[in-house]
Amino acid sequence: MRRGVGAGAIAKKKLAEAKYKERGNVLAEDQIVQMSKQLETFKSNLEEFASKHKQEIRKSSQFRVQFQEMCATIGVDPLASGKGFWSEMLGVGDFYYELGVQIIEVCLALKHRNGGLITLDELHQRVLKGRGKYAQDVSQDDLVRAIKKLKVMGSGFGMIPVGGSYLVQSVPAELNMDHTVVLQLAEKKGYVTVSEIKGSLKWEKERACHVLDHLLKEGLAWLDSQAPGEAQYWLPALFSELTHRDVTPEEANQMTP
């Protein structure tokens, strides 16, 4: 809005302002000045808080959870920007952003094996291993929050609830409700068969095959056609640490039919 010039325009503006104030409204520009002052006060309060309690945030994942929940309640996202006060003064930002990098790297390294799907447990273990003995403790809640932030960058990060925990997806594969439900069914044994799907979910054979084919195509499932009885569809993401060894990309290619 262009400010009018000339004495007449100034007088008109003063009149409008007076009328506005009369109705008990505060002008937006006055509020912005007010906000600027409040911001300065807040900044110094936060600095004081940081000097006393920065260690708590560093050391205690429980404290971080409370902190995040409080922020969410009032409508503040402390991780929105590295330039935000929370990030700069409390150091929360660097903690989660670095975690984001580690999560991306772990997912990328394992993608050839599990197609871009990994349990939160396995992700947690591998991230902890990568950070070394003397690094800060990282909880699963920390991972979940870091992953939520990664979603912004559009590379298909998401979380699928499965068996009381989550599967973390790191590729933009389209997974709808049908796929998710089959993943949940496969969680107990690490594999699933067409009969099991028909039995538990009461689906037609075509629907079951359609879903399984999609999972195969996306590299999320491997087909064991030599299993006794009927073919088994295995999900490498669900292999436990005890029963797998690391597979090289070449081996992975050989295993797809």
Place this chain on the structure above:
Amino acid sequence: MDRFSWSNGLLEIDETLVIQQRGVRLYDGDDKAKLDLGVALLSTHRLIWRDVKNHECCIAMPLSQIILFEEQAAGIGKSAKIVIHLHPAPANKEPGPYQHSKYSFIKLSFKEHGQIEFHRRLTEEMTQKRWEKTTASQPIPTGTGSQAGRTRAVGIVGIERKIEERRKETDKNISEAFEDLSKLMVKAKEMVELSRSIANKIKDKQGDITEDETIRFKSYLLSMGIANPVTRETHGSGTHYHLQLAKQLGDMLQAPLEERGGMMALTEVYCLVNRARGMELLSPEDLLNACKMFESLKLPLRLRVFDSGVMVVQLQSHSEEEMIASALDNVSDKGSLTAEEFAKLLGLSVLLSKERLLLAEKMGHLCRDDSVEGLRFYPNLF
């Protein structure tokens, strides 16, 4: 287990966290409770338990429910436990995970140890009964407490006491931290409300806001982490900070982009930039907002979003026609290609090589053979 109620796990104003212990499983009497492993938290007022996998699942019980408790030593294949005998639940108890139980005791099973300290703290809290006092989070020493303290012998117990004092100090710090945090949050909330009022006025064009003031307002929102409700875009979604950042990225990414065939996924850029920085890292949103400004700043980079949602940064010089032509060449050369084979050929990531093939297909130059064996692309002879 029917003495517990669902809880959000947040502490009250005068409630202090005393100790927490991971790896605790709950028992309803002698039976395992239908809950997984979790974190047991003891506060001055309550016993709280939170599921380690599902943080939404959190239950609490007032300490006043406890009649007495005792340790149960570990055995072969059995973890150490604390058995807690309870008063009957009051009629007005809030709902919890169990409607009814045939037992009036529970057990805490310590899978990752910690039972000794937990027992000691529980003893302290049950002696002091701090929940009966209505004010202050500072521990108020009762008469019996300090007398008991004086009769303690020195030596090992003296060392133990020092350790305990240090722990008390840490706990006091945490509870102080929570107190201070709550006060901070009250102030932050005021600012959120103020910013909403300002944003509404800007939207309704009440008052006379200049571009400068709008930009300043946006930077205040950025500092506080408040979502930007202003829809009027003047300099894109970013602020001065993002402008600077965009220019830095313009310099920094030239060489890496050229090495990688002119295109990098945004997640790759995120890792590259943050690893290089080491500290004062960028948030994913910072990176995204900066990249959105490439075009308006006339930098030789562009942010591009594919149909799949994948976001990449690509060199402007890297024209679409060139990419498609080279994709067609490669595919014709080899007869057919999958995304993995194409990736290996070009030294690109599988994700990006797939996007290129999809693009060439969209333009009608390639067609696909979609089978269980994978997605393979052929030159389009139709």
